[in-house]
Amino acid sequence: MTLSRAHVEDVPPVASVHAGLGARLSLGGAAGDAAEFRDRVRALIRERVAPLLPDAEDARRFPREAVAAFGSAGLFHERWTGGRHGDLGRSVLLSEEMGRAGLGGIGIGVGLHLEAALPLLYRFGRTDLAKDALERGLSGTAVCCVATSEKDVGSDLSAVGAELRRDGTGWRVRGTKWFVSPGAAADLVLVLCRAEDGPAVVLVERDGVEVVKRLRTAGMRGLETARLSIDAHVPDEAVVARPGHGLSALLAGLMYERLAISAQIMGTLDLALTLAATHLRRRRQFGRPLVDHQALRLRLADLVSEVTITRRGLYGTVTELDAGAPVTVCDIAGIKAVAGRLGERVASECLQFFGGSGYLEDETPLARLWRDLRVCRIGGGTDEMMLEIVARGVRGDARLYEEWVERG
């Protein structure tokens, strides 16, 4: 799916985002297809996924039914159809809609299944076992996740310590993974581990995994992030990225995860900004609506502008990637770094527009959205790591410098 520039440029003002954005993207050039796809996603979320949210938040459990709902409706297949990157436009639409419905941890969990785990299988899984796992993930009968982090391994994945050793005709995988989402609910875990010849990615079934601890995260409570102990014997066929190729496979997969996180942030901010814009019109203080106070009105306008520009950057990047243009990891890291920080800041400002009720979890969703979005600056690669990637791509120009600076 291509996200056409014409449609991107036609993004409506914030107050009408719920009604209008469905028609903004084009699938293969046809805006109607995008609207139809978005409508189907919205209806499915409204009927089958959003009702799962209160219990997921309260119980801190990821509802497997969410993955089953999207998968059985064929949406995951539609997203992973097409070329090397599947259909990236559909990926953006799905993630944005999950954000716009305020799905928080459920949305991120579905996103990690769809955009972190499945791309590894789609792009690198060559064996029948990996293809079968991909099909289970796409149809929503299995929940998939990726386990890379360890006690001493976070940003620097090259230091991965989980062991992969030859064991008879297959392999033995052993190690403890520190944060895995939705780890406690997953049926299939793609594990980054180290063999003699370097890092590899191996597929491990549920019975080779034990939940050591369910983690009490500040936000994204429906994500069910867990610490997992892995001890499994797996056949040769379970090796998705062979020793020495694990990190490059993982980094290729991270590209989709970072775009999906950014898209979910954009959707979540649509929800937060729309609620804030409506509240500023309804709530009166000092004899007039809050929106008539210039300080608030201009702050809202500033935030809307930043979100609009970031969304256009995201759409433009995805459109170019879909069209085979040379989008770099730096471009994608830059989007994630900007979107992550923007998410936290805009959610916080929208909470502020509500005053005290913004801080009350029973009265508005703003406090939850704010604590949910905080993790987007950490998961999928921290701000600092994203900016390090961007920094590596920043070059000077000696000739230009000499012409402008050293000409005297």
Ligand SMILES: Cc1cc2nc3c(=O)[nH]c(=O)nc-3n(C[C@H](O)[C@H](O)[C@H](O)COP(=O)(O)OP(=O)(O)OC[C@H]3O[C@@H](n4cnc5c(N)ncnc54)[C@H](O)[C@@H]3O)c2cc1C
């Ligand atoms: C809710 C949640 C869900 C998660 N889900 C998953 C999951 O599903 N699968 C998974 O594998 N992992 C997951 N993670 C782990 C996540 O990817 C890591 O937390 C993240 O990559 C950072 O690693 P770390 O926590 O070890 O921090 P560290 O790497 O120890 O970094 C600590 C701080 O130092 C900074 N830093 C590190 N190195 C440098 C440097 N060279 N220059 C400048 N700054 C630096 C970091 O940016 C960070 O601010 C999850 C984490 C959370 C909180």
